[in-house]
Amino acid sequence: MAFARGTAPLVELGFPFSSSFSFRRYRFVVPRINSTRLVGSCSRVSIAIRNHQNPCFLVPRRSRIGEFRLFGSVELDRFITSKDEAEMSEGFFEAIEELERMAREPCDVLEEMNDRLSARELQLVLVYFSQEGRDSWCALEVFEWLRKENRVDKETMELMVSIMCGWVKKLIESEHVVGDVVDLLVDMDCVGLKPSFSMIEKVISSYWEMGEKDRAVLFVEEALRRGIAYTVDDEESNKGGPTGYLAWKMMGDGDYLGAVKLVIDFKESGLKPEVYSYLIAMTAVVKELNEIAKALRKLKGFMKVGLIAELDVDNVRLIEKYQSDLLEEGIRLSNWVIEEGSSALSGVVQERLLAMYICAGRGLDAEQQLWEMKLVGKEADRELYDIVLAICASQKEVNAVARLLTRMQVTSSLHRKKTLSWLLRGYIKGGHFEDASETVIKMLNFGYSPEYLDRAAVLQGLRKGIQLSGNVEPYLKLCKCLSDADLIGPCLLYMYISRHKLWIVKML
Structure with a gap:
């Protein structure tokens, strides 16, 4: 039997073979x-x-x-x-x-x-x-x-x-097949020399630096399938073992979506990626959503100056679907962390989910996530509350804005000014200039001076509103408050009544 099993490899390697050998x-x-x-x-x-x-x-x-x-x-x-x-x-x-x-x-x-x-x-x-x-x-x-x-x-x-x-x-x-490298790691384990995670990293990095990214994926896939055990050199690195480290390398190259797909595909194919790889994939979701948000801001800037046309309905729908699909994948990853990981990871999962909702501009979902984090004892930073407040203000979620502003009553004067500034910019971004005007007046009443660019943006928005609605009261009211606070000088208001061909000039 040994003779029959040993013959094939020898012939394939081109070595002489004799049946008299034992x-x-x-x-x-x-x-x-x-x-x-x-x-x-x-x-x-x-x-x-x-x-x-x-x-x-x-x-x-x-x-x-x-x-x-x-x-x-x-x-x-x-x-x-x-x-x-x-x-x-x-x-x-x-x-x-x-x-x-x-x-x-x-x-x-x-x-x-x-x-x-x-x-x-x-x-x-x-x-x-x-x-x-x-x-x-x-x-x-x-x-x-x-x-x-x-x-x-x-x-x-x-x-x-x-x-x-x-x-x-x-x-x-020497470009051996990936299976040979995995076999060698298995043989190491057989003689009691369990490979360290740093060795796994070196294998992946070697393939990566050689431009053999597909072979790096095959190596990790085979390592998971064979159940390669390894020792952890530095538990603080949290690169998630082979799958997580490979996903981390993909993120380093800017392939955020590829990192997400890698982890999900391994999981759905019956392999067992390490728990930390799910968290790394969630980070990749956050980064991909953030890249989309930056791209959309650039597009809006180009549209504003007339370099490109407005996005049509179909394109807007495709963008929204892409964001929704990413969020769904992020939520699936978070569920796997909760199912397979320890309770100590729940706070990290909540943070990742909050970041996802913020990057996707989902104000109500982000607000709900803030309260859920508070319930599990992992309250978010004050700045994150302000960012969510601005998103909700831009989407004119009145009830959410009211709930988030309740925290302002127990904060210091400096933090109260920051919160109102975020609220003001949220209204400006959403084009809700009358609400923005009320916020400016509220800040003046508290003794805070809004930033010059914010004041100018609100005044410009209200002037455009007069041309559309003919309602001058919000503009006059804001001008008076700014003048009383010595933030603008006296101004003249010109009004033309076309029916009577009459000009009216009023000093504020």
């Missing part, structure tokens, strides 16, 4: 990392041949040690010094030779020579078999034995991690 236990991983090793003029498959006693497979002693320096996939200078090379014992060379023969299991060889090998020499055994052209799986077996014997200290762990990082980098740069 194989040690079957390993798939080795051909993917180092498919052959060359000693003199001989070549051999790294899953190795039992009882093949050709002398050319033996390791000449001192002449081979210099080859450590030829291995470029791992930075070995921090682990190997000239002193190490000078102090290698005969036991070290014998262990290398015995392991190279593969006549016995590595654990049996090491057990027999345990007393003759120092901790440093065992590290160098790892380095030797990690070099390109040697049996990479042997390095993993040596490490596994060290772990079982409780002989893995911090330096040995760092060495093995460095070796594994070199292998991963080599697989990526």
